[in-house]
Amino acid sequence: MHESERFHALDAVRGFALLAGVTLHASVGFLPSEAPLWPAMDDSRSVELAVMFYVLHVFRMTVFFLIAGFFARMSLERRGLASFAWDRLKRIGLTFVIFWPVVFASLIAVIVWNAAIANGGTIPDGPPPPPMTVETFPLTHLWFLYLLLWFYPAMLVLRGLGKLVDGQGRLAGLMDRLTGLAVGGWTPILPALAVALAMCLDPEWRMWFGIRTPDFGLIPNPAALSAFGLAFAIGWMVHRRQELLEAWARRWAFLILLGAGFTAAGLAMVGLEPSLDAAPTDGTQIAYAVCYGLAVWGWTLGLIGAAVRFLSGHSPARRYVADAAYWIYLVHIPVVMAAAVLVARLHLPWTAKFPMVVGGSLLVLFASYQLFVRHSFIGRFLSGRKKPKKVAPAAVPELEPA
Numbered sequence: 001m002h003e004s005e006r007f008h009a010l011d012a013v014r015g016f017a018l019l020a021g022v023t024l025h026a027s028v029g030f031l032p033s034e035a036p037l038w039p040a041m042d043d044s045r046s047v048e049l050a051v052m053f054y055v056l057h058v059f060r061m062t063v064f065f066l067i068a069g070f071f072a073r074m075s076l077e078r079r080g081l082a083s084f085a086w087d088r089l090k091r092i093g094l095t096f097v098i099f100w101p102v103v104f105a106s107l108i109a110v111i112v113w114n115a116a117i118a119n120g121g122t123i124p125d126g127p128p129p130p131p132m133t134v135e136t137f138p139l140t141h142l143w144f145l146y147l148l149l150w151f152y153p154a155m156l157v158l159r160g161l162g163k164l165v166d167g168q169g170r171l172a173g174l175m176d177r178l179t180g181l182a183v184g185g186w187t188p189i190l191p192a193l194a195v196a197l198a199m200c201l202d203p204e205w206r207m208w209f210g211i212r213t214p215d216f217g218l219i220p221n222p223a224a225l226s227a228f229g230l231a232f233a234i235g236w237m238v239h240r241r242q243e244l245l246e247a248w249a250r251r252w253a254f255l256i257l258l259g260a261g262f263t264a265a266g267l268a269m270v271g272l273e274p275s276l277d278a279a280p281t282d283g284t285q286i287a288y289a290v291c292y293g294l295a296v297w298g299w300t301l302g303l304i305g306a307a308v309r310f311l312s313g314h315s316p317a318r319r320y321v322a323d324a325a326y327w328i329y330l331v332h333i334p335v336v337m338a339a340a341v342l343v344a345r346l347h348l349p350w351t352a353k354f355p356m357v358v359g360g361s362l363l364v365l366f367a368s369y370q371l372f373v374r375h376s377f378i379g380r381f382l383s384g385r386k387k388p389k390k391v392a393p394a395a396v397p398e399l400e401p402a
Helices: 003-030 047-079 081-118 140-165 170-183 189-200 222-240 243-250 252-270 284-310 316-344 350-373 377-383
Strands: none
Touching: 003 047, 003 284, 003 316, 003 350, 047 081, 047 140, 047 222, 047 252, 047 284, 081 140, 081 316, 081 377, 140 170, 140 222, 140 316, 170 189, 170 222, 170 243, 189 222, 189 284, 243 252, 243 284, 252 284, 316 350, 316 377, 350 377
């Protein structure tokens, strides 16, 4: 397999994960939960969408972090340390600083709008919002970028220390072998057990939702830091051992079946409807955590393997979705939430309203990308280059870690 073909395959995975994210967030308002998971919870709820949410939530962010680690090391090798550090600081750090207030203000606006609709057109009185602290800072969905700002320097420090103490390359060789042992076989048991341990040690673990999302607080919770940091590190190391992508391509069907089987086992343990109950302490949480970890890594490696196996050729449509991924990731939550508010009070079943939320959101998101981002200074800032009007089939672009 040529290097460029691998990039096309990972384009496909990244585009799929992007669309899965929009679909997942569009489903939140329809989940059959007693707790309000979304500002605009719909009257029409769906167990089917709860199952879809659960499945997508299992693997989506692990896929993103693995791909981010892979392309981080690729960028470092191409650019050198100084250029890489500046590029990540600008396109990840500065993007977070610029977009966080815009996203946060947009979310507050949608929440206030929804409250006003529910209150007959006037904004209801309520207590002032709690103060933002280190523990409560609302990162929103941009926590992905925030964690990357932890992972990049961590990997650079580890890389630098390795070069200092490992002049003959023995430690690097050992790490390569460990990577192959962890994700090169039929069953990714080692990373699965690491994920299981991280969840079991989390005192605030809510089993149905898997790895606790670090969307609040400037100090990420240890479970997310370790589980997603592992995915990032594995992606980094797989760039050193790119033959592992071929191994996943050969075993893609088994790995996806592994992920699907353990996903079904996990759902059988916790039920089809979302629950915010704390994990029990009777031992069942250990069995569930192992199932969940195997589901995470079975799906992750299987989907990437399937893309390498079947989607290695150039596709203008997949390339376009991959190019749009960063922009859509940044702005999609307020758009999806606003669409949910618009349809919430329609007297229609979820089978009609959910497609309206997904389709309407994607229309707005892709239209905004095409009209205002793709060939503008925003697109140049987010991608580090100006997108050409047409992409030659032989081009090998650098992918964004979003």
